[in-house]
Structures are given as structure tokens and as C-alpha cells.
Amino acid sequence: ALDVDKVFGYISDWYNSLDFGQIGSVAGNTILGIGAGIVAGFTGALIVLILTIYFAASTPNLKVAVAQLVPASKRARFVDLADQITASVGYYVMGQVTLGVING
Incomplete structure (x- = not known):
């Protein structure tokens, strides 16, 4: 780093x-x-x-609204990828908070 x-x-x-x-x-x-x-x-x-993007994306109503913008044929794949991305960012944020607490 x-x-x-x-x-x-x-x-x-x-x-x-x-x-x-x-x-x-x-x-x-x-x-x-x-x-x-x-x-x-x-x-x-x-x-x-x-x-901001993470917290907005993790809001269920917003996720449903964004998924409605994707064509129905690709919606399942989009929702799966969006959930994976949201989970990955969540784990990263939790890790950074944990490191901050440990360093503090």
C-alpha cells in the first residue's frame, strides 16, 4: 500500500x-x-x-426498482450479480470498520 x-x-x-x-x-x-x-x-x-452507492444499493426497494430496468430475459442474472457485488462490498466495509476499531 x-x-x-x-x-x-x-x-x-x-x-x-x-x-x-x-x-x-x-x-x-x-x-x-x-x-x-x-x-x-x-x-x-x-x-x-x-x-453512498453501497447503502443505496443495499436498500431492497431500490434494488427492485433497478432490476425492473433490466430486460426480463437477463433480470435473474442481473439480480444475482447485484447481490454478489453488494455482499462483497459489505464484507469489505465490515473489514475496514473492524480494522479501524482494532487500530483505534
């Missing part, structure tokens, strides 16, 4: 090793801080989007 803080630390150390003086160091740290904030924001938004 990629540790974003380590990567930004290496980049920051490299940038600070360049001889631009104090102003360049402060500007570099500011730019890296903004970049880290943007990456963290996009990561958080992606996690919220995935969880």
Missing part, C-alpha cells in the same frame, strides 16, 4: 534540500501542503461516494 504521508515527506525533503533559501522552502512546503489537502479531499469524497 502507498503511504501518502511518506511520499510527501520524501518530496518535501528533496525540495528542501534544494538551495532556494528560506522563501523557497516555505513556498515548497505550502505547495506540498495544498497538494496533500487536495489528495485527501478527493480520497474522502471517493470513500463517501462508494459508501
